[in-house]
Amino acid sequence: MTKREWKQLVAVVALVAVIALALRESASSRVEIPAGRSEVVFWHFWGGKDRPVVEEICRRFNASQQEFFVRPIAMPGNNLDLKFFLSVAGGDPPDLLNQDDPIVADWAHRGALVPLDELTSLTEIDELSKWLFPAAREIGSYNGRMVALCNGLDIRALYYNGDLLAEHNLSPPKTIAELDHAARTIAPPGDASLTRYGYLPDPRRLWSWGIVFGGEFYHPSSGHVTADSPQVIAALDWMASYSRDYGADQVARYRKGDQALPGAAFPLLEGRYAMLMDGQWRVSEIAAVQEAARKRGEAVPNYGVVPLPALPDGRKNAGWVNGNFFVVPRGAKNPRGAWAFMKFWSGFDGHEDEAARACTAGGWIPASQHVVEQPRFQEYLNRHPMFRTFVELAASPNQRPTPAVPGAQFFQDEVTRAAEDAIYRSLPAEQALTEATRRIQTRLEAERDAPQ
Amino acid sequence: MEHSTRHRRRQLRQLTAALPFLAPWLIGFATLIAYPFIASLFWSFTSYDMLSPPEFVGVENYRRLAEEFVRGERFGLAVWNTVYFALVSVPLSIVLGVALAVMLSWNIRGRAVYRTLFFLPSVVPAVASSVLWLWLLDPQAGLVNYLLTGAGLSGPGWFNSTAEAAWPLAWFRGTWGFGSKDALVLMSLWGVGNFMIIYLAALGDVPVQLYEAAELDGAGPLRRFWHVTLPLLTPVIFFNLVMGLIHAVQAFTQVYIVSEGQGAPAGSTLMLSLYVFLAAFKYLEMGYASAIAWSMFVLIVLATWGLFRSSRYWVFDPSGARL
Secondary structure (H helix, E strand, O other): OOHHHHHHHHHHHHHHHHHHHHHHHHHHOOOOOOOOOEEEEEEEOOOOOHHHHHHHHHHHHHHHOOOEEEEEEEOOOOOHHHHHHHHHHOOOOOOEEEEOOOOHHHHHHOOOEOOHHHOOOHHHHHHHHHHOOHHHHHHOEEOOEEOOEEEEEEOEEEEEEHHHHHHOOOOOOOEHHHHHHHHHHHOOOOOOOOOOEOOOOOHHHHHHHHHHOOOOOEEOOOOEEOOOOHHHHHHHHHHHHHHHHHOHHHHHHHHHHHHOOHHHOOOOOOOOEOEEEEEOOHHHHHHHHHHHHHHOOOOOOOEEEEOOOEOOOOOOOOEEOEEEEEEOEOOOOOHHHHHHHHHHHHOOOOOHHHHHHHHHHHOOEOOOHHHHOOHHHHHHHHHOHHHHHHHHHHOOOOEEOOOOOOOHHHHHHHHHHHHHHHHHOOOOHHHHHHHHHHHHHHHHHHHHHOOO | OHHHHHHHHHHHHHHHHHHHHHHHHHHHHHHHHHHHHHHHHHHOOEEOOOOOOOEEOOOHHHHHHHHHHHHOOHHHHHHHHHHHHHHHHHHHHHHHHHHHHHHHHOOOOOHHHHHHHHHHHHHOOHHHHHHHHHHHOOOOOOHHHHHHHHOOOOOOOHHHOOOOOOOHHHHHHOOOOOOHHHHHHHHHHHOOHHHHHHHHHHHHHOOHHHHHHHHHOOOOHHHHHHHHHHHHHHHHHHHHHHHHHHHHHOOOHHHHHHOOOOOOOOOOOOOHHHHHHHHHHHOOOHHHHHHHHHHHHHHHHHHHHHHHHHHHHHOOOOOOOOO
16 A cells, blocks of 8 residues: 555544544434333423423423423524424424414414314313413414413513612502602602612513503404504603603613623612512522522611502503413424423423422413412412512413514514614604504514415 | 547546536535525515415515615615615725735834734634624723723713714714714724735735835835825725625624624614514515515625726726726
8 A cells, every 4th residue: 555545544534433423422412212102302492590490390291101201402592483483394393392482473373383272172272271371371372272382471570679769768669650759769860970770661661561551552353553552652651751851872871781780680689770670580589689698697688579560540460471382383293292291391281289390490480370379389489478479460461461463573573662762762652653553564464464 | 520529528528527526516506505596586576484385476575675765664774774884894994904904014023913913803703702892882881981981081872872973964963973883883893804914915015116116206105105005905905895895785793693683772783684684584574585685685786886887997907907
């Protein structure tokens, strides 16, 4: 052999070795499916500290029975919707997906989802429908048919710093007027160098305040977008009043500063606000801060939470709600296994205690009152009284999700943009919302006319 | 006759030998570039959501684009943002690139170190540098505004502001300020090292005798730069201008990251490429997205054609031939 041939031989051997190693590697990273079980490929969006909780649920499910085996695949980040949709379009979807974006209607409209009544009997669907909280039912429905199973709700309420309120002789606000008064007492307008605000509205929260002000964003029976209804306009105009008082630019900058906090820290705990709307996931952060203070032997900071303040004679316990839900894609190879796991996690059909266990481990709000009533969950509520406010709100009929229409994501983005225009760019609320409504309506009609 | 048959046979043999070697590229080109290119033209005349078969809708997608353009909504906004970004960032990057290259061609101590330092940012991955700039330009906690405040200036809102520093009308309206697109321009200038390297190479090609002749004629350093260096750089400037323009119109990665994936705030960073992505994969309108992509293509072709037409007036060609 010549030197050149030797070199070639070595190169070929090296290449084969690399490929063989790579194949070995990918083979060994696959989970072993026990014999006689069928695999359920489960994609989900949970990351961070929630991921081990999800893996534990899967482990318990796998240990609980002999027929199916769930293999969880975590896909946190922005593009799960895209990956999922492309997998359906490409004909190789997972068996089950857990997600929390407003995409149920879009996908159901395009026939990408298996309706739940194809997975089980209509009687069971009826029972399920009664079993769920109203908001959870609405999140999973499209055109009167259940196409997704909600397994947890995200509820927002008004957190407050009790020490700060007490300092100014204020109590937690129950009405919009009280909220305004408290906000402006703590941070008097006219001072450009404020380092703490009483309250500042977040444009994304128009969805909540619009409902609190008595508005609706969509009228299902007529199919009309009503984001320009007088109540929603009044809500946005009220939100923009903070920009008028403090200056739009100043508000925008200050809010941007919240996002720059390391690790998405809760701005209320950083002392940036006296009151702030946020979801139930902040309860555990507050508890951790209080616990740390207790351990150090310092005064325990006083935080609390109340339902969103209302207008006089207005909607109580109102707000925008979203949730995480299961969907089974068209083309799923193991829909029966998927259905079994969905019931196990959500707690339906006798699995309430399992669901309570999952919710207490993750600090999640169940999708059903039956799970809330479990002793395990009640005990959790006793330990975390702040959480109770959220769980009580979950049962309220005034908690409304994003309308279940095709293009819901567009709908949501447009409304948020209109709110940004009014709050940060001083566009009149009515103009911003009228224009957004026209665009959403046009888009919605185009979707409805599109071929299925 | 016989000769030409033999010749043709040999050519055929060569081709069959060459084809397997060319195949990976040919297959890649056909499936990943040529097919999507042609398919997207077809889809731009359809309503297509990737699940159901595309349905022909004629010029409806283009009509919608025209409507949005006229109203100054999404597509109109995206065209404006893209044009603004390209028109501000490309000329600035040329001026800065040439200036840096000229300075780094001087015989100064540590020249190689400076050259490396100025080139370094252009090898930093776009995602990493975008996140870095997000922090640097944070209006509240960012280093840039911290320094500006220290110097007694009020720092701009950067990525949180819709202001447009280079828009002349804003100068009179009193809404002048540095906003999200200006921050993007700043980010793009940070990566000017790529252009600088090409200018540096071109500077090395300028014949020394031209400088000597100019010097004998009494030309000072500025006149030498203006009448010798710059004209000889114009072919390279032209190249960078065309490439820079195409890149600017296609800007995506940085835009996606700083705009929270949706052109925030208030659509001020909604560029054409981001709009294509949103329409296709967030709103599931592949047909409409294809129409945007083709409009973008036409925009790039027109701009490039315009540049080529203009080149005969300002691009110097030592061989005397016109481009």
